Amino acid sequence: MTATDAATGLWDISMNPSTSPMLSEERDAILANPGFGGHFTDNMVRAKWTADKGWHDAELVAYGPLLLDPATNFIHYGQAIFEGLKAYRHAREAEKTLYLRPFMFSTEIGLGVKPADSYEYLLIASPAGAYWPKGLKPVSVWLSDDYVRAAPGGTGEAKCAGNYAASLIAQAEASQHGCDQVVWLDAAERQWIEEMGGMNLYFVYGSGDSARLVTPRLTGSLLPGITRDSLLTVAADLGMRADEGQISVEDWKAGCESGEITEVFACGTAAVITPVGEVKSRTNGSWAVADGGTGPVTSRLRQELLDIQTGEIPDHHNWLHAIC
Numbered sequence: 001m002t003a004t005d006a007a008t009g010l011w012d013i014s015m016n017p018s019t020s021p022m023l024s025e026e027r028d029a030i031l032a033n034p035g036f037g038g039h040f041t042d043n044m045v046r047a048k049w050t051a052d053k054g055w056h057d058a059e060l061v062a063y064g065p066l067l068l069d070p071a072t073n074f075i076h077y078g079q080a081i082f083e084g085l086k087a088y089r090h091a092r093e094a095e096k097t098l099y100l101r102p103f104m105f106s107t108e109i110g111l112g113v114k115p116a117d118s119y120e121y122l123l124i125a126s127p128a129g130a131y132w133p134k135g136l137k138p139v140s141v142w143l144s145d146d147y148v149r150a151a152p153g154g155t156g157e158a159k160c161a162g163n164y165a166a167s168l169i170a171q172a173e174a175s176q177h178g179c180d181q182v183v184w185l186d187a188a189e190r191q192w193i194e195e196m197g198g199m200n201l202y203f204v205y206g207s208g209d210s211a212r213l214v215t216p217r218l219t220g221s222l223l224p225g226i227t228r229d230s231l232l233t234v235a236a237d238l239g240m241r242a243d244e245g246q247i248s249v250e251d252w253k254a255g256c257e258s259g260e261i262t263e264v265f266a267c268g269t270a271a272v273i274t275p276v277g278e279v280k281s282r283t284n285g286s287w288a289v290a291d292g293g294t295g296p297v298t299s300r301l302r303q304e305l306l307d308i309q310t311g312e313i314p315d316h317h318n319w320l321h322a323i324c
């Protein structure tokens with residue numbers, strides 16, 4: 001059984017690390033250029049949950065393949081969720097981090113569609129460099145007029161595996177049109193901007209001291225990302241007004257044409273902040289966001305967030321947790 005420390009709520013984990021860790025030369029070569037999501041640490045954490053025992057058998061074990069019965073519930077019916085967070089080594093790293101991926105899936109065996117009564121939790125860790133391999137440059141986005149990712153009452157506000165499976169056809173369509181990413185619209189009216197494939201969006205109105213930020217409000221069908229949330233606070237710290245609101249496709253297009261919208265950027269744990277330079281769509285045409293480059297508000301917020309994450313400036317909000 002897994003004992004839980006009453007004071008901290010932390011699990012008591014059995015330590016059974018890998019007996020054949022990666023050779024240091026191989027590790028150094030990976031760490032010199034880790035990319036994103038392609039390499040994993042020697043060990044992972046796993047724990048089980050069952051309806052009768054709750055959480056138990058938490059252990060740190062060698063990273064390796066899972067042995068699954070072909071009738072394991074989640075393979076068929078998609079009961080799987082994940083998160084993503086980053087550990088920074090302060091004073092040593094610029095954009096190199098340890099990306100942590102906790103996830104959980106149902107392990108009950110059988111072909112009945114039902115909430116499972118057993119789950120497995122896993123935590124894997126991946127050394128990560130910059131998210132975009134070609135460096136920070138504005139992305140082009142494809143507005144998905146034809147497909148929807150999430151609808152009111154659905155699972156869109158969780159990092160639930162099925163949401164991502166449902167998004168891939170539109171992502172493929174975006175690529176066919178030469179775009180880096182898809183942007184989702186609301187399912188009911190197909191006119192309100194929700195979010196990008198794997199990041200939330202921010203719109204910058206005006207410039208200089210009068211720059212104002214708007215991010216799509218949380219409707220239940222978009223992800224309440226932690227980066228989106230942090231930026232509402234960081235913007236206020238920097239004296240910028242930041243609101244949650246509704247932005248339609250028409251607002252986006254007209255705002256860029258009139259110059260009212262000066263910058264648009266996407267945000268998320270993995271890539272931090274990425275400027276959006278160009279928008280394309282089947283029914284609303286194509287347009288550029290300002291000059292298609294990276295604007296000053298985008299750069300400023302990105303730097304501020306990175307500086308907090310890397311310990312270059314104080315964390316006034318107690319967002320950081322020291323782990324060693």
Ligand SMILES: Cc1ncc(COP(=O)(O)O)c(C=O)c1O
Nearest residue numbers: 198199200223225226227268269
């Ligand atoms: C669909 C979606 N939206 C937004 C985000 C950004 O969330 P966060 O800032 O918590 O990383 C993610 C991150 O995985 C995502 O998958």
